[in-house]
Amino acid sequence: MAERPPRAPRAESREIVELKQLREAHPELASAVDMQVALVDMQRRVQSRVPLPWIQADAEWLRTQQAAGKPLVRFNDIPLDWTDFRLTFRQTADILRRFDALEPADHEKILALGREGNALEPLVQRRYLATSGTDPGTGDRSRAIAEASPVPDHPPSLDQVLALALRPFLARCAEVVMQRTDLSAWRHGYCPCCGWEPDFAVITPSADRRLICGRCAAQWSFGTHTCPFCSNDDRSRITSFATRDGRYRVYACDVCRRYLKAYDGRGAARPVMVSVDSIATLPLDAAAIQKGYVG
Ligand SMILES: [Zn+2]
Numbered sequence: 001m002a003e004r005p006p007r008a009p010r011a012e013s014r015e016i017v018e019l020k021q022l023r024e025a026h027p028e029l030a031s032a033v034d035m036q037v038a039l040v041d042m043q044r045r046v047q048s049r050v051p052l053p054w055i056q057a058d059a060e061w062l063r064t065q066q067a068a069g070k071p072l073v074r075f076n077d078i079p080l081d082w083t084d085f086r087l088t089f090r091q092t093a094d095i096l097r098r099f100d101a102l103e104p105a106d107h108e109k110i111l112a113l114g115r116e117g118n119a120l121e122p123l124v125q126r127r128y129l130a131t132s133g134t135d136p137g138t139g140d141r142s143r144a145i146a147e148a149s150p151v152p153d154h155p156p157s158l159d160q161v162l163a164l165a166l167r168p169f170l171a172r173c174a175e176v177v178m179q180r181t182d183l184s185a186w187r188h189g190y191c192p193c194c195g196w197e198p199d200f201a202v203i204t205p206s207a208d209r210r211l212i213c214g215r216c217a218a219q220w221s222f223g224t225h226t227c228p229f230c231s232n233d234d235r236s237r238i239t240s241f242a243t244r245d246g247r248y249r250v251y252a253c254d255v256c257r258r259y260l261k262a263y264d265g266r267g268a269a270r271p272v273m274v275s276v277d278s279i280a281t282l283p284l285d286a287a288a289i290q291k292g293y294v295g
Pocket residue numbers: 191192193194195196213214215216217218
């Protein structure tokens with residue numbers, strides 16, 4: 001009987017290849033890189049199973065919603081398969097625990113929450129409504145978010161696990177919304193799709209800055225010298241510094257003390273890859289924190 005040739009290993013994504021190169025060049029980042037590889041690999045597998053959502057919204061509703069500063073992806077638009085979400089939620093917590101990014105006690109609590117038959121679904125919905133500001137009842141968005149957190153009796157790291165676990169599902173929504181909707185009039189510091197904060201940015205070849213959502217990866221244009229967290233646009237109160245090679249930059253706000261990192265795409269060899277660039281810039285976080293800013 002002829003032996004079957006061994007099955008070819010699955011092609012590694014560009015992100016994984018770049019992450020492995022980063023680990024070679026910077027062994028001091030190895031643990032952070034390994035955690036990111038595990039997360040990216042898991043999220044990619046989940047996302048490939050998530051169908052493109054059918055987002056039912058007419059042009060008029062999209063315009064009104066945007067004009068009111070309300071994000072466009074409603075909870076019911078998210079193609080959530082609960083069995084798959086539960087698995088993603090647990091695997092996310094396990095990966096964070098494995099790399100010591102989650103305390104053992106918090107990990108236990110989060111796993112228990114995932115096991116409870118009817119606790120997780122309403123919690124995910126409540127947290128999404130509170131942090132997205134998409135539903136019509138939401139008045140003052142920032143106040144609603146402040147009042148909704150932290151979740152009583154749950155560890156503060158729960159929101160991080162929820163955001164990471166929702167990403168593969170929400171990213172599909174962001175794909176659809178960005179393809180179908182003109183977001184150029186969106187002038188807010190939070191995501192036009194899901195309402196979350198930006199956690200990275202990219203400077204385009206034409207020197208515009210685009211913010212990138214930390215939950216669904218949507219991108220939108222935002223003033224280069226305006227703070228997305230407090231809207232401070234006094235240029236003299238924005239501190240900006242770059243890495244020596246000029247590839248990355250930090251914008252730090254001297255009013256609210258928060259900062260945002262960016263990939264400078266001008267003359268760059270590849271487009272921004274948040275999963276890679278956020279790890280490559282960990283030394284910049286240290287520099288910003290040392291100057292008294294917070295992430
Ligand atoms: Zn988003």
